[in-house]
Amino acid sequence: MKMIGVIGAGSCNEEIYEAARKVGAGIAKTGGTLVCGGLGGVMEGACRGAQEAGGQTVGVLPGTEKAHSNPFVTIPIVTDLGHARNVLIVRTADVLVAVAGGYGTLSEISIALKLGKPVIGLHTWPDMEGIDYVKTPDEVLKAIEGYFTNLTAS
Amino acid sequence: MKMIGVIGAGSCNEEIYEAARKVGAGIAKTGGTLVCGGLGGVMEGACRGAQEAGGQTVGVLPGTEKAHSNPFVTIPIVTDLGHARNVLIVRTADVLVAVAGGYGTLSEISIALKLGKPVIGLHTWPDMEGIDYVKTPDEVLKAIEGYFTNLTAS
Amino acid sequence: MKMIGVIGAGSCNEEIYEAARKVGAGIAKTGGTLVCGGLGGVMEGACRGAQEAGGQTVGVLPGTEKAHSNPFVTIPIVTDLGHARNVLIVRTADVLVAVAGGYGTLSEISIALKLGKPVIGLHTWPDMEGIDYVKTPDEVLKAIEGYFTNLTAS
Amino acid sequence: MKMIGVIGAGSCNEEIYEAARKVGAGIAKTGGTLVCGGLGGVMEGACRGAQEAGGQTVGVLPGTEKAHSNPFVTIPIVTDLGHARNVLIVRTADVLVAVAGGYGTLSEISIALKLGKPVIGLHTWPDMEGIDYVKTPDEVLKAIEGYFTNLTAS
Secondary structure (H helix, E strand, C coil), X not given: CCEEEEECCCCCCHHHHHHHHHHXXXXXHCCCEEEECCCCHHHHHHXXXXXXXXXXXXXXXXXXXXXXXXXXXXXXXXXXXXXXXXXHHHHHCCEEEEECCCHHHHHHXXXXXXXXXXXXXXXXXXXXXXXXXXXXXXXXXXXXXXXXXXXXXX | CCEEEEECCCCCCHHHHHHHHXXXXXXXXXXXXXXXXXXXXXXXXXXXXXXXXXXXXEEEECCCCHHHCCCCCCEEEECCCHHHHHHXXXXXXXXXXXXXXXXXXXXXXXXXXXXXXXXXXXXXXXXXXXXXXXXXXXXXXXXXXXXXXXXXXX | CCEEEEECCCCCCHHHXXXXXXXXHHHHHCCCEEEECCCCCHHHHHHHHHHHCCCCEEEEECCCCHHHXXXXXXXXXXXXXXXXXXXXXXXXXXXXXXXXXXXXXXXXXXXXXXXXXXXXXXXXXXXXXXXXXXXXXXXXXXXXXXXXXXXXHC | CCEEEEECCCCCCHHHXXXXXXXXXXXXXXXXXXXXXXXXXXXXXXXXXXXHCCCCEEEEECCCCHHHCCCCCCEEEECCCHHHHHXXXXXXXXXXXXXXXXXXXXXXHHHHHHCCCCEEEECCCCCCCCEEEECCHHHHHHHHHHHHHHHHHC
């Protein structure tokens, strides 16, 4: 099973939400499972896009209540670990897509780069060595496919 | 999404493995998602039964490698939390089924009872107030269905 | 540094509180550091006894606030991990003393026995293979000293 | 109890090690307890400085073995949480000092800024809004003292 992470802030403007939604739809089309933090903003946009495209979505929740996940999470994982759950998202994903994001997202990018996981960046923290920066949701999808193709080839 | 936990030891005899497999199959038939620790023994038996019956299975893994999950896990969650991941299984499940089990399982039963989660017990730690003891995989299934029926009714 | 764990419920009657206090005082006299969950009841009694005897006390807190520790914790560790922090107490302690306790304590005893850590039991869950049951705080102290003596001898 | 965090990489050159050692000595002189990840490099330098100055040092270890802490940790906390333990260091500290550091340190800085904790930076990740950048260990000490003075005054 391909697990593809989407990381980004719990609140965002409509443009970023729609970008996340397209990213989520693209992930579903690859046949992969989307994994994220399960809350609002970028996480909700991505889950929504994935669910609309028939994919499944895992939300690794920081709190104690399944009910706090966004309505497009199909598999809620309830951790009660607070921000420590960020590390689980990174560990679970084969590849991560950072969409915009604040300090929480930066902590996830940092752990991903520390662990040597591929990170695709869209409108996110700039100038970080190791992030594969792209400009559109379509390019995100190509980068994800490229990653899995290389994996198969190697 | 109904999330149904199966807890039990990472190694077991064939009789217990087959009981876990029947429990897993029953869980898949309820339309629920099975969640467990993702390793061998009871966890593998339950995942195998669920997958064979067309269900999906979440493995909340203690280590760093997705590859260490049993072959019947469809959605691996990689935690690197060691035994602390036991708490996540309990929190994520709406209801738990304990099949046989050693001290790891007892720690999960204890957390479940602490949190007030329903626990169905099959060939497991005896004489614990709060466990709904049953004798066969069929009775496990009835107890799970009873739990969700009561939930809807209340 | 010897680390000695005390596990028990967050509320208890006065008799158990006083027993925990004597256990804490005994731990301080061994020169060891007491580690516990940092909250009330048995944890507070033990921390109080240790602090009164000049010892130091580590409280591994489940929540986000240092201020929620009992007033006798000298070193608060703030985890925000909820019940998952129980595993850290067990891992950190070289030997554990269970004083009375409910399901949270049972989860800690279970993890300790799973990991092969010595557990001394005073008025706690009965009939568990692997617990060294004693009847008084003085006997707890002897058992702790015996453990460290054996360790040095081996 | 004042808890002062030191974050930085597990290996470093001698210049950074000596800077960390001076930072650790300064922390001990404030009467605060140093908390860090308990391993080598910056963590070891800081613990060494603190211990040499008579202070106590908490090492929040990622693995399962107390023996893996550096020799200057006086209170080892064994978590077996891997990188998720980074969040505990941030939560436990009242104020954090980042000394140089790589992606692991950046993840800790990010969580600290997310939580609104004060972060003092010495030779660390540049240009981050919210870090109080200083140039010498003496300035670190002044910044720490300033933080606690403001806290008392407010």
